[in-house]
Amino acid sequence: xxxxxxxxxxxxxxxxxxxxxxxxxxxxxxxxxxxxxxxxxxxxxxxxxxxxxxxxxxxxxxxxxxxxxxxxxxxxxxxxxxxxxxxxxxxxxxxxxxxxxxxxxxxxxxxxxxxxxxxxxxxxxxxxxxxxxxxxxxxxxxxxxxxxxxxxxxxxxxxxxxxxxxxxxxxxxxxxxxxxxxxxxxxxxxxxxxxxxxx
Numbered sequence: 104x105x106x107x108x109x110x111x112x113x114x115x116x117x118x119x120x121x122x123x124x125x126x127x128x129x130x131x132x133x134x135x136x137x138x139x140x141x142x143x144x145x146x147x148x149x150x151x152x153x154x155x156x157x158x159x160x161x162x163x164x165x166x167x168x169x170x171x172x173x174x175x176x177x178x179x180x181x182x183x184x185x186x187x188x189x190x191x192x193x194x195x196x197x198x199x200x201x202x203x204x205x206x207x208x209x210x211x212x213x214x215x216x217x218x219x220x221x222x223x224x225x226x227x228x229x230x231x232x233x234x235x236x237x238x239x240x241x242x243x244x245x246x247x248x249x250x251x252x253x254x255x256x257x258x259x260x261x262x263x264x265x266x267x268x269x270x271x272x273x274x275x276x277x278x279x280x281x282x283x284x285x286x287x288x289x290x291x292x293x294x295x296x297x298x299x300x301x302x
Contacts, residue, residue: 105300106200106299106300107298107299107300108134108194108195108198108199108200108229108299109200109201109229109230110191110200110201110203110217110226110229110230110231111200111201111233111295112203112205112210112213112214112230112231112232112233113125113202113203113204113233113234113235114204114205114206114207114209114232114234114268115234115235115236115268116261116264116265116268116269117261117265118237118243118246118261118265119235119243119246119281120281120284121235122204123284124235124281124284124287125137125204127288128202128288128291128292128295129202134198134199134200135199135201135202135295136194136200136202137201137202137204138190138191138201138203138204139154139155139156139157139190140157140184140185140186140205141158141159141164141173141176141183141184141185141186142156142157142158142159142182142184142185143158143159143160143161143182143183144158144182144184145158146158157187159183164176164183165183168185171188172187172188172189173185173186173187174186174212174213174216174226175205175209175213177208184209186203186209186213191203191226192226195225195226196225200229200295200299206268207267207268207271207274210232210274211271211274214232214274217230231276231294231298232274232276232277233275233278233279233291234274234275234277234278234279235279235280235281235287236269236272236280237269237280238280238281238282240262240266242282244258244262247261247262279291279294
């Protein structure tokens with residue numbers, strides 16, 4: 104069955120289960136690949152180059168910017184982060200779909216980049232962006248507190264950021280509320296199946 108390769112951009116506030124949902128998709132769909140971002144920050148813990156991130160020196164990253172190699176890049180907390188164009192184009196050409204996990208600012212840049220492409224470009228033809236919403240701010244607060252990884256101040260900061268991000272959910276083509284992980288996952292699968300022509 105020939106399916107249309109999609110370029111799937113997914114954003115969500117911290118604590119909405121985005122990483123879990125993406126991992127579930129990658130396990131189920133053998134033709135979806137994950138877009139690995141580049142960064143100039145040092146690896147943390149068990150992180151591996153080419154698996155978690157492509158770790159680059161500042162010099163190399165700036166060369167790539169000059170070569171127009173990124174579809175978006177930003178400087179966050181003193182480090183560069185960016186999404187390379189070439190691996191996405193290669194995967195789409197091979198008939199695979201690509202998932203990009205990115206924040207709302209990055210997604211806005213990607214959207215702008217894609218909008219400027221010719222209609223025949225696979226990146227534009229298969230473009231879809233999805234925002235994962237929490238059922239409520241109260242539920243998000245209890246999830247963040249429940250994780251036990253952040254101080255109370257950090258939880259408040261994440262909630263404040265989440266409000267700003269949720270306010271931009273309308274910029275996305277689709278919104279999926281993660282009230283129940285299994286149901287949210289099915290909604291995502293249904294969307295991907297319908298858009299790629301698997302139905």
